[in-house]
Amino acid sequence: MSAIHHAPSAPILNVFANADAIVDALASFVIKAQKDSVEKKGRFTIALSGGSLPKMLRGLIGNPAVKWDKWHVYYADERVVPLDHPDSNHLSCTTNLFSKVPIPTSQIHTIDTSLLHDLEELSDAYEKELIREFAQKDAARFPVFDLILLGMGPDGHTASLFPGHELLAEDDRWVAYIEDSPKPPPKRVTFTFPVINHAARVAFVAAGAEKQDILSTVLDNPEAGLPASRVKPAFPGQLYWFVDEAAAVKVAFPSTPFKL
Numbered sequence: 305m306s307a308i309h310h311a312p313s314a315p316i317l318n319v320f321a322n323a324d325a326i327v328d329a330l331a332s333f334v335i336k337a338q339k340d341s342v343e344k345k346g347r348f349t350i351a352l353s354g355g356s357l358p359k360m361l362r363g364l365i366g367n368p369a370v371k372w373d374k375w376h377v378y379y380a381d382e383r384v385v386p387l388d389h390p391d392s393n394h395l396s397c398t399t400n401l402f403s404k405v406p407i408p409t410s411q412i413h414t415i416d417t418s419l420l421h422d423l424e425e426l427s428d429a430y431e432k433e434l435i436r437e438f439a440q441k442d443a444a445r446f447p448v449f450d451l452i453l454l455g456m457g458p459d460g461h462t463a464s465l466f467p468g469h470e471l472l473a474e475d476d477r478w479v480a481y482i483e484d485s486p487k488p489p490p491k492r493v494t495f496t497f498p499v500i501n502h503a504a505r506v507a508f509v510a511a512g513a514e515k516q517d518i519l520s521t522v523l524d525n526p527e528a529g530l531p532a533s534r535v536k537p538a539f540p541g542q543l544y545w546f547v548d549e550a551a552a553v554k555v556a557f558p559s560t561p562f563k564l
């Protein structure tokens with residue numbers, strides 16, 4: 305009997321009037337993912353990005369449905385800087401979210417800043433951090449995050465996976481490093497595509513008119529192969545887009561009314 309391979313499902317595109325409307329819907333979506341995951345296995349594994357994303361998570365603050373003690377947080381990408389540096393994604397997430405909610409700090413998995421001088425060791429160590437969470441239990445080839453939240457840059461990059469970069473072809477490592485990021489700072493560690501594409505749910509959050517050209521390329525012309533178009537979670541994983549009308553104005557790809 306031959307194995308059945310399911311093609312990835314089409315992305316679900318949700319368009320909202322403005323960024324505030326995204327904030328509310330995103331909070332409901334994250335809480336639903338948390339609820340499903342906690343019911344199934346008693347924990348919720350989520351990976352976050354930098355940029356504007358941490359601020360967009362403000363709808364979770366003060367929400368009694370969030371079970372912070374069940375959250376296990378990782379970074380889909382992180383800048384290679386100390387954790388209190390203004391460029392740190394962890395600092396941004398802490399300032400915008402974690403400092404305002406009762407999440408156990410031991411469940412927020414940061415890069416090991418004693419290794420900032422050696423990118424190879426730093427990314428290996430972060431990969432091991434993921435292996436501790438995921439591989440011991442089921443010897444998985446790749447981790448299956450309950451939810452990965454991503455942003456998209458104006459060149460179509462996501463996490464620290466940039467157009468034309470050799471890291472786009474990485475098919476073995478879970479975490480890789482980059483020393484020549486076109487978006488500063490240049491040194492970063494990032495989840496690879498196999499990790500992103502094994503997640504149960506991946507959601508992009510993109511708002512603002514400056515995203516309109518790239519959003520239409522990524523959704524309407526995926527064969528151009530921009531990094532954001534390569535996010536295609538394997539079945540039964542699902543990709544969602546949370547965008548505002550300003551970003552979606554040139555998109556032909558059909559949107560779906562938001563539902564949980």
Ligand SMILES: O=C(O)[C@H](O)[C@@H](O)[C@H](O)[C@H](O)COP(=O)(O)O
Nearest residue numbers: 353354355356455456457462463
């Ligand atoms: O650490 C980073 O730089 C990011 O993780 C990066 O991939 C970001 O998500 C996009 O550049 C979108 O950034 P904005 O949301 O600020 O446009």
